[in-house]
Amino acid sequence: MIVDTNAYILSMILVLLSCAVRDFLIPLFVWRNHLKNKSYAYRFWFCVITQASLQINLVLLLGFLDICNRGTVIGCNIVIYLLILWNFSDKKFFRRIKEWSDSFWEAYRNNRLLIYLLHEIAGWWKKLIRMIGGWMVWRYMLRHWLETLLMAGLIVYNIWFLTHNVMLYHCYQFSDIPVHQSWIYELEQGNLFSDGIYPFGMHAMTYIIRVLFGLNLREILLYAGAYQTVLLFVGLFLLAKEIFHGKYTPVTVVVIISFMLNQGRYAASLPQEAGMYAVVGIAYFMIRYLHEDRKKFVIEGDSRLRRIFRAGSYINRRYIRSEEILLMLCVGLVIAYHFYTAIAAIFLVAAIGIGYIPRIFKKQYFIPLLFCGIMGAFIAVLPMGACLAKGIPFQESMAWATSVMTGEEWVGSDPDYQSELAEALDRDDIGGSLDTDEEAEEEIEKVRVDYSVMTPVEILRFYFNALINFGILAMFGYDAIRLMFICMLFGAVCAVLLMLYGRTRCYGHDYMAMIINMIILCTLGAAQQLGLMELIAAARASTFAEPFIGFIYMLPVDFAFRVLGGWKNKYYRAVLNALSAAVCIGAAYMIVTLGWYHSFFDVNQAYYNESEYLLRNIKKSYEKNTFTIVSPTDEYYDVLDYGRHTQLSEFINMVNKNQEAFTFPTEYVFFFIEKKVLQDYFYGPVNVDLKYAAMDFVYFANTQDYYFERATIESQAYYWALKFKQMYPRNFKVYYEDDIYIAYIMKQNPYSPYDLQVDYLADYENVIEENGW
Structure with a gap:
């Protein structure tokens, strides 16, 4: 087998660098005045969220107007970025240009143009060196050198792991990627939604790479999966920093998912997985909002009846700040990437809402969050609605949404293919999709569960076993799943204890939200065994659940660090930090020695x-x-x-x-x-x-x-x-x-x-x- 390793590695580096330039370098430069003095977590989320929202909606707008091409996309980006730069500038740009041109002309007239240019270039270079050397990020990395080193190592590891089989076979991971490739290619020809209306976030972001850097489309789709998964893991790290107390517990969360991930969809460039970072972003900004004490913003002095009509008073800059706008954009992104991703977001939001009862129902929290959700959904749905009104039909697989609303089962294209193949060949041994009516009824009977004949204890036992079976079959082995449920049980106890004290109450809510989210996702995955309507297949449900496994495992551990962290002595804190680092390294060692370490992903549709x-x-x-x-x-x-x-x-x-x-x-x-x-x-x-x-x-x-x-x-x-x-x-x-x-x-x-x-x-x-x- 020909493995042109150097060419493949160079191709991967170019794709990853192009994605990083698109998502970070450009917005960090354009928005540098807004991002000044902001936290690094805010900068990360701001860059990836605003860039995705801008580029996706720009492509959809230009496609709707039938003018989407390389020239219009680049031109619109230049205009937008120049307007942003001008808005944050001191408005003296043209004066400086005139002064520079006058100096340039004067040097030319006096025959010292070369000396002048060399002097200016040297000055710009020194200024650039001073600016880069003065970045606060270097001091941050020096203070948190171990955390930085561990996260950098995990990023490199995940890129290597997720692209291992791509390097070996230079292949797609899944058979439906050529379909997405065709839609992106048609978009390059100016045809938006060539196969019908479909969440187009991943396709638009891939198209932007093609427009800006001209990289090979197949190469982008081979390596973009690793990039979007790394974004997800960084998002999980930042979310864990908001919840956990131990210094290196957030890194441990990333270690666990990095070493245990066995969902091959994350190695592929698929829309659902591409939008998972936005799901984590929703949780991040929602939890930060709920952590804040907003009693001082409540309008006092009104009667209960009058307060009902005061909802509009909670939709202003006091409540809807830049972080809440990013939350709004995250909601739009999860819909723009894939409706399955939107389902994951809905369940995560529901889990956080349940975990934060009764705080979530206070108007100063509920109304702004509800407003962000509604507006985010409106931003995502508006382009699709406009295209539908224009006469573009929905893509075939969008029939899933209709089937859910009508309560019918949507089996997708693969079983349809097997049925048609079996019928064409007059065979009944191909995939078992060509069942008679009687066989179909028997199959339905198999998943019907009569709860009326069970006692409450039997129902709980049946429910628990169904969740266990889902975890074993779709996520990890029995021991890992058993430990997960043990950690959930102890985590719930820890959450209740934290809720008893005002200073730690919000973290108790966070613990409970993570547990509820995992229970919901496991229930979703076990729906067929439970006799419930199966919204999505178990494999997709595990895609949502696996990234949060590290949070579950760390709940009891972090509770111990939170209890032990009450003493503020710096030497004692240094010992706790060392212990936290040891837990991080020990978690990696245990995963490997217990046999929970993942294997390389198999290829689904591969070529040589x-x-x-x-x-x-x-x-x-x-x-x-x-x-x-x-x-x-x-x-x-x-x-x-x-x-x-x-x-x-x-x-x-x-x-x-x-x-x-x-x-x-x-x-x-x-x-x-x-x-x-x-x-x-x-x-x-x-x-x-x-x-x-x-x-x-x-x-x-x-x-x-x-x-x-x-x-x-x-x-x-x-x-x-x-x-x-x-x-x-x-x-x-x-x-x-x-x-x-x-x-x-x-x-x-x-x-x-x-x-x-x-x-x-x-x-x-x-x-x-x-x-x-």
Whole structure:
């Protein structure tokens, strides 16, 4: 297997740096006067939230107006940023420009222009060095050197872990990523919502990278998953700093999730996971708001009846400050990224609200938070509503929302594909999706639970076992899940104890909110076993739950640090800090020794590095539009700007005479064929074989063809190529071959192309008949 490590690492670095420039470097420069003297946590959240909100809504607006392209996006960004800079400036910019131009002209007239320019450059350089050296961040990092070192190490570790298999296979993690790739490509052509209205946050942010830096779209989607997961982990660290007392307990939270994460979706560039940092942002700003004592802001002296009509008095700058605006934007972002992410946010907000009863229902807290939620939702829904009014329909998978509202079950596209495949092949052993009505009713009966015949104790036992089963099957092993529930029990006791004292009451509410959130998510994941309506699959529920596992484990530990931290002696505090660091390191050691350390993620829809290597060489060696690539979808968008591409599945369907014959209009045609299939839904990793080539292939013009029928497609392509090479040995040759991959090149006269429909299995009829294939 070709692993061009240097090229892959360089590609990853460019993608990560581009994302960092987009999310941090630009806003830190543009908003530097606003961010001056702000905390580093605020700066982090401000940068990622405002940039995402600005760029996503800008792309949606320009797309709605049908003027979305590289020029308009860059132009609008320049105008917006210049207006921000001007607003925070002393309004003397043009005067300084005039003074500089006068000095420049005077130096030119006196023949000392070069000396003047060198002097100015030296002055700017010294000023830049002084400015960078004066940044307070260096002092902060020096004071918190161990915390900084641990977090930097965890960031590097997570980038390495999350991109390990991408480096090895240079592959997508999931089979639906090519669909998102197609939507982004269509957006580059000016077509917003090309497949229908869908939460477009991740797509817009990826498009911005393409616009600003021109990086390869496939490369961005390969590595953006690691970047967005690191953002999530930094957000979890900052949220933990708001809740926990131990100095290194927040780092321990990140250590736990970094070492135990087994949800492969976080390694992929998927919309749901891309927006999880915004879910944590909602919790962060909501908890900070609820921590504050707002008694002094209550309007006194009114009767109870009059206070009902005083709601508007709680919507002003006294309550809706910059942090509350960021909360509002977070609400908009979770909807803009994915509706499943919005569900996670709803449950987290509900958990915090329940945990903060009765404070949450006081008007000085409830009304501003409710206002932020409503306005954030309005910001996200408005562009979709405008596009719907324009005549753009919803994307097919958005039927999920309708199914939830009507109480029906939404099974998605994969089971539909299996059902259609089984029906086309007249088989009942494909995925079990082709059930009769009686079988379907029996299946429904299996998940119905009659609680009326159970005692309260039996119901609690049944409920607890369902949660345990969900945790074991969808998250971690039995021991880890058992410890999680033990920590939840002790954490609840600690929360009640903290609530007894005014000084620590808010932290008790925080503890309780984290516990309630985990219970809700586990209940959501165990819905099918509990006989409840399944809003989302258990695997997706675990996606929401896993990031918060570190909070649960640390509740009793942090309570101990909070109790022990009552004495303010600096030497004693230093000992506690050392103990907190030891707990952090000990947590990592225990995870590894107990066998809870995660393994590398499997790939769901993967392709070999050979395709990437070959495509790079073909694009360098052949002129544009002189070649056609016949391969799976994976290469499609890399080829479009250089040559032509034909789906290997469509080609095989044509060769099998199941559709009208077609030819290729280019002089050169390359056929990419896997000799060893890396992943097939039914057969796993297998070598191409005559028994697969003899199977019926059903073409649905769907990327799922390569997921469910890849062994058949590649085997038929392999035997077709052998036959065609035998027929035309001079013009059909092996372009590249190794143990797992082969590529052919066909040179033809475009005005008299080859007939490609040949009977490639005719020589094997006896073998096929003898083996019953």
